[in-house]
Amino acid sequence: MATITNQVQKAVKLSRELLVGAYRTMYLSRQVDDKEIQLKRQNRAFFQINGVGHEAIGVAAALHLKPGYDWFYPYYRDRAFALQIGQTPLDMLLQAVGSKDDPCSGGRQMPSHWCSKPLHIVVQSSPTGTQILQAVGAADASVYFSVVQEAAQLASGFYADELVYVSMGDGSVSEGEFWESLNWACLRKLPVLYVVEDNGYAISVPVDAQTAGGSISRLVRSFPDLLVIECDGTEFVESYEHCRQAVEYIRQRRGPALVHAHCIRPYSHSLSDDERAYKPEEVRRQEAKRDPVTRLAKYLLSERLITEKELKELQTSVENEVREAADKALAAEPPSPSTVMNFIYSPSVDPTGEHFDHPPKFHGEPKTMVDLINACLRDEMARDPRVVVFGEDVADCSHAEDLARLKGKGGVFKVTHGLQRHFGSARCYNAPIAEASIVGRAIGMATRGLKPVVEIQFFDYIWPAMMQIRDELINVRWRSNNVFSCPLVMRAPIGGYLAGGAIYHSQSGESVFTHQPGLRVVMPATALDANGLLRTAIRCDDPVLFLEPKHLYRQTHNRAPYPGPDYMIPFGKARLVREGTDVTIVTYGSLVVRSVQAAKTLLEEGIESEILDLRSLQPYDWELISASVKKTNRVLVLYEDNISWGYGAEIAARIGDELFDFLDAPVKRLAGRDVFIPYHPILEEAVLPQPADIVRVTRDLLKY
Ligand SMILES: Cc1ncc(C[n+]2csc(CCOP(=O)(O)OP(=O)(O)O)c2C)c(N)n1
Numbered sequence: 107m108a109t110i111t112n113q114v115q116k117a118v119k120l121s122r123e124l125l126v127g128a129y130r131t132m133y134l135s136r137q138v139d140d141k142e143i144q145l146k147r148q149n150r151a152f153f154q155i156n157g158v159g160h161e162a163i164g165v166a167a168a169l170h171l172k173p174g175y176d177w178f179y180p181y182y183r184d185r186a187f188a189l190q191i192g193q194t195p196l197d198m199l200l201q202a203v204g205s206k207d208d209p210c211s212g213g214r215q216m217p218s219h220w221c222s223k224p225l226h227i228v229v230q231s232s233p234t235g236t237q238i239l240q241a242v243g244a245a246d247a248s249v250y251f252s253v254v255q256e257a258a259q260l261a262s263g264f265y266a267d268e269l270v271y272v273s274m275g276d277g278s279v280s281e282g283e284f285w286e287s288l289n290w291a292c293l294r295k296l297p298v299l300y301v302v303e304d305n306g307y308a309i310s311v312p313v314d315a316q317t318a319g320g321s322i323s324r325l326v327r328s329f330p331d332l333l334v335i336e337c338d339g340t341e342f343v344e345s346y347e348h349c350r351q352a353v354e355y356i357r358q359r360r361g362p363a364l365v366h367a368h369c370i371r372p373y374s375h376s377l378s379d380d381e382r383a384y385k386p387e388e389v390r391r392q393e394a395k396r397d398p399v400t401r402l403a404k405y406l407l408s409e410r411l412i413t414e415k416e417l418k419e420l421q422t423s424v425e426n427e428v429r430e431a432a433d434k435a436l437a438a439e440p441p442s443p444s445t446v447m448n449f450i451y452s453p454s455v456d457p458t459g460e461h462f463d464h465p466p467k468f469h470g471e472p473k474t475m476v477d478l479i480n481a482c483l484r485d486e487m488a489r490d491p492r493v494v495v496f497g498e499d500v501a502d503c504s505h506a507e508d509l510a511r512l513k514g515k516g517g518v519f520k521v522t523h524g525l526q527r528h529f530g531s532a533r534c535y536n537a538p539i540a541e542a543s544i545v546g547r548a549i550g551m552a553t554r555g556l557k558p559v560v561e562i563q564f565f566d567y568i569w570p571a572m573m574q575i576r577d578e579l580i581n582v583r584w585r586s587n588n589v590f591s592c593p594l595v596m597r598a599p600i601g602g603y604l605a606g607g608a609i610y611h612s613q614s615g616e617s618v619f620t621h622q623p624g625l626r627v628v629m630p631a632t633a634l635d636a637n638g639l640l641r642t643a644i645r646c647d648d649p650v651l652f653l654e655p656k657h658l659y660r661q662t663h664n665r666a667p668y669p670g671p672d673y674m675i676p677f678g679k680a681r682l683v684r685e686g687t688d689v690t691i692v693t694y695g696s697l698v699v700r701s702v703q704a705a706k707t708l709l710e711e712g713i714e715s716e717i718l719d720l721r722s723l724q725p726y727d728w729e730l731i732s733a734s735v736k737k738t739n740r741v742l743v744l745y746e747d748n749i750s751w752g753y754g755a756e757i758a759a760r761i762g763d764e765l766f767d768f769l770d771a772p773v774k775r776l777a778g779r780d781v782f783i784p785y786h787p788i789l790e791e792a793v794l795p796q797p798a799d800i801v802r803v804t805r806d807l808l809k810y
Contacts, residue, residue, distance in 0.1 A: 118347045122411045128169065128190075128342055129402045129412075130420055132161035135186035136399050137428040138195045139373070142202045142217060146377050150436060151202040153216045154377040157185030159370035160303050162398035163339030165190045166346040167271065167301055167365070170353040173225040175265055177554070179241040179272040180227065181234075182218040183303055183369075187273065192225045195428050199435035206441040212587035213441035221586055228553055229586035233577050234274070234308075235281030238300075239543050240578070241272035242287045243550020245296035245362075250494060250556060253532040257491040261555025267357040269297040277308020279322045283573075286543040291362040292329045293538070299356055300364040301349075303339060305371035306393075310384040323366035331361030339367025340398040343405070370396050449588040450623050452647035457626065458725060462642045462676040466634065466669030473668060475630070476659045478637035479521050479597075483559065485671040486644045487529050490557065493644060495534040497544055497561030497597075501526040504536050518563055519599060519659055545571040545596065549579055552592035552649075559644060565600035565653065566613040579649050580624030595643045599656035600629070601746055602778075602794055603696050605787040612783035612790070614747035617756070619651050620724040626677055627724040629653040631698040634666035635721050638675035645674070653723075655695040663699055680727035682734075686714035689804055690734040692757055693744040694720040697795060701744060704800035713808060723753060728760070735761055739770040740807050746794060749777035771810035776803045 139158055145151035157164065164180075164187030171178070173192045180187045185198070197209050204213040210221035210229065221229035228244065230237060248268055251258035258264035278284065279302060291298045302322050306313050314320035323336045333355045337348040345367060352363035370393040374381040381390070406412040412420075456462075473481070487493045500522040502514025509527055516523025525534035537544050541562055548558035562568045568575075575596075583591040602612030620627045626648050630636040636654065643650040658664055683698060684705055691701045698719045705715045716734050720726050735741050741761055743754035758773045779793050 118343055120343060120346065124169070125342070125402070125406060125411055126420070128165045128346075129399075129406060130424060131165045131190045132186055132342070132399050132402060133421060134195065134424045134428070135161045135164070135189050137424055138185060138189075138198050141199065141428050141432050143377060145199075145202055145432065151217065152204060154202070155182050155216070155218045156373045156376070157183045157218070158373040159305055159340065159393070159398065160184065161186035162342040162402065163301065163303055163345045163365075163367040163369060166342055167299070167349045169346065170349050171269070171271055176226060176268050177241070177244045177270045178225070178227045179237040179244070179270065180220050180230065181237065181273045181275065181278070181303075182230070183275065183305075184220065184273050185218060188220045188227060191227060193220060193222055193227065195431040196434055197222070199431050200438055203435050203438065204440065205435060205438035206445070207438045210587075210589070211585055212445070214587060215585050221589060223589050229582060229590045231578060231585065233573060234278040235283045236546065236573060236578050238272050238274060238287040239283050239546025239574065240550035240553070241270045242291050242296060242298055242543070243547030244554055245270040245291065245298045245550075246294070246547055247551045247554040247556055248297055249294060250532060250551070254491050257556065260492055269299055269353065269356045271299045271301065273301040273303055275308060276302060276304035276306065276313045276322060277311065277316055280316055283542050283546060286538070286540040288326060288329055288332065289538060289540070290543055290547065292332050295331050295359065295361045297356045297359065298362040299352055300362065302364065302366045303369050304366060305369040307371060307375070307381070307385065309375045309379060310381075321366070323364065326364055333361065333363035334366070335363065336366045337368070339369040340396040340401060342398065342402045372397065449584050452583070452591065452593070453588065455647035457642050457646035457648065458676050458678040460676070462645070462674045464672050464674040466638070466673045468667040468669055470667050472665035473633055474660045474665055475633040475636045475654070476519060476521050478633040478666065478668065479640055479654065480523060481668055482637045482640045482644075483522065483525060484528065486559075486641065487525065487533060489671065492555060492557045493533070493559060494551065494556055495522055495525055495559050495561070496537045498537055498539055498563045500561050501531065501534055501536045506531045517561060519656060521597070521654075522561065541567055541569075541571040542574050545574040545579060548594045548596075549574060549582065549592045552594040553582065553590050557594065557644060559595040559597065562596055562598040564611055565598040565615065566610045568598055575619075575625070576622060580622050584624060591647065593647045593649060595640070595650045595652055597652045597654060599659070600653045601655045601657060601696055602783045602790060603657040605790065606785060607783060607790075608785035609782045614778065616653060616723055616747060617751065617753040620753055620756075624649065625724065626650040627653065628677060628722045629655065629695045630721050631655065631658060631695055631719050632664040632666065634669060635675060635681065637669055638673045639677070639721065641674045642677060646677070653695075657696050658699075661699070675721075677722040678725035678727055679722065680730045681719040681721055682730065683717040683719050684715065686716035686738065688714045688738055689716065689740040689742060689807055690731070690738045691715055691717045691742045691744055691800070691804070692720065692731055692754070693717065694723065695746055697744050697746055700795065700797045701800055703797040704804065707797070707801045708804055711805075713804065715804060726757070731757065731761070732765060735765050736768045739768055740810075741769070742774045742776060742800070742804055742807055744795060744800065745777045747778055748780045749775060750780050752777050771807050774803055774807050776800060
């Protein structure tokens with residue numbers, strides 16, 4: 107590495123101003139780390155993770171990038187990068203002390219989780235590697251804006267040669283999401299600059315025990331159109347030159363680039379770690395010789411670009427700047443406990459409000475749920491150029507040139523049929539089979555102002571995306587204190603009663619998602635509700651999981667005429683399916699129609715049941731549940747998912763808690779049994795609630 111370095115240094119002539127400026131940022135970064143460590147030791151900060159040893163590659167990369175123009179996803183070691191892009195020591199120290207004035211999160215996130223809207227540093231998180239798919243999504247947005255130009259004007263703006271920077275450690279590249287991201291970035295030749303900052307360790311695990319062959323750049327060289335560059339990331343001039351080449355390649359739209367930069371990590375992983383426990387002394391000594399800050403100082407002195415005196419003055423001025431910033435941060439106010447629930451959802455757009463209550467104007471013959479979901483997607487894509495649809499098999503035909511002679515696929519359930527043909531391949535396209543990347547990329551696109559409406563082909567396969575949903579999608583707004591948001595819609599066919607769907611095409615599991623703050627969850631039971639709720643989902647400002655009971659897709663009993671392009675149903679409003687006085691049945695999804703069937707039998711016995719179809723599961727209509735239970739004094743909570751810890755368990759618990767005085771019988775639950783959905787219809791029937799079960803349980807409830 108040393109020989110390459112000397113050659114590069116000789117070949118590249120950088121101005122004194124640039125080199126001294128770079129040194130200043132690198133030294134500043136080191137000083138902020140040292141200050142934070144001091145604050146942590148004094149218990150005035152609560153966590154510390156450092157960027158020591160990564161300063162040269164960080165500043166070198168940043169110097170080729172444009173704040174507020176390019177987009178940045180820097181990981182926690184990128185302190186020097188963030189400083190060079192424009193974050194200040196005060197920003198950083200306010201985050202370290204957790205002040206309400208921390209511009210990144212108002213005291214909600216640990217330090218070194220960079221974020222600045224004006225600079226285009228998208229709010230970062232802690233899971234290793236999740237940012238990579240989002241960065242690729244932000245680059246997808248670039249491509250989208252270059253084709254659908256009217257969307258660019260409505261969204262975050264767009265520059266023809268912009269790029270997206272994403273950095274990560276040598277351990278994070280073991281995450282599947284890294285590989286998914288590379289596949290997509292290369293498939294589409296996206297403008298992404300990957301910088302892998304390889305400090306040789308992921309906490310205690312050395313790179314040779316982490317990555318096959320010990321070198322990530324060796325492994326990725328076969329990705330088409332990916333420029334791969336390896337460099338000594340502790341050597342500023344070399345890093346600068348290599349990043350220049352990578353950035354130039356990307357701005358010319360030749361493909362993505364990956365810079366594999368060898369760094370050091372002499373301060374241990376974080377203040378909770380002591381690397382002497384696993385890193386031999388001689389390795390530590392070798393690393394110390396490659397300290398990037400010392401190396402650049404030596405270079406400046408040896409090339410007579412700075413004198414000893416000037417260097418000392420520069421260092422003193424940096425130390426003063428950091429001291430002053432620390433004083434200000436320590437004097438700043440902590441956050442108020444009263445603010446902790448702010449910004450879980452959009453503060454400006456309320457999808458439960460009147461604005462989302464828009465009556466239907468019916469046209470034509472009754473249509474199925476599939477037809478009316480498709481109609482809503484068409485309307486919304488026509489209305490707003492920012493709406494983009496992607497997922498597995500959702501396009502009519504990946505090879506658009508063949509469309510003229512083919513019918514087109516448009517989704518395994520045909521819900522998206524014709525969208526690509528009508529709106530073009532930029533606005534409706536197929537994604538690789540990689541659910542994390544479907545959601546992760548959608549997040550990146552949504553933070554730039556697009557409105558992705560993605561399809562998860564079956565709810566049963568949403569789980570690879572769970573990290574993106576649980577640790578990213580739902581908390582982007584909250585963790586950035588409302589600086590960033592990523593409203594989008596995930597559509598997923600859900601549930602059983604298919605006869606033959608079995609374990610992997612019939613799952614329920616909505617309670618896993620209603621448990622997540624920040625996410626709206628809806629599940630229509632009729633074609634009309636599907637149309638009105640999907641429109642609300644697309645126009646609302648929060649992430650929405652839109653669950654479509656696939657058993658209901660093509661039924662005749664739930665059809666409706668097309669309700670027009672403005673029909674909307676607010677979230678949190680249940681549908682009163684049937685009025686009754688003897689018992690309330692609270693249900694949703696495929697059990698609505700089964701309740702109606704049961705109600706007919708019960709009526710023959712003189713039992714009047716009242717049926718509520720919740721249709722919006724989070725938020726849900728407590729008002730209507732409460733009014734109904736107060737009237738009937740008996741309640742059955744009915745759901746398809748496994749009975750234990752299911753969605754209805756929460757409803758039943760709340761009724762028991764808040765409406766106990768109105769009850770003439772214990773709250774009853776009827777739901778799927780705690781097992782998987784089997785293949786044979788006889789077995790499936792034994793697992794899922796049937797109309798006869800509803801009749802039996804309701805009778806018992808009335809007898810109590
Ligand atoms: C998904 C996930 N798993 C585990 C962790 C805990 N963790 C935090 S940092 C880290 C090591 C990351 O190593 P590397 O990517 O090499 O970056 P470095 O810290 O060395 O710069 C781990 C395992 C995490 N944050 N996220």
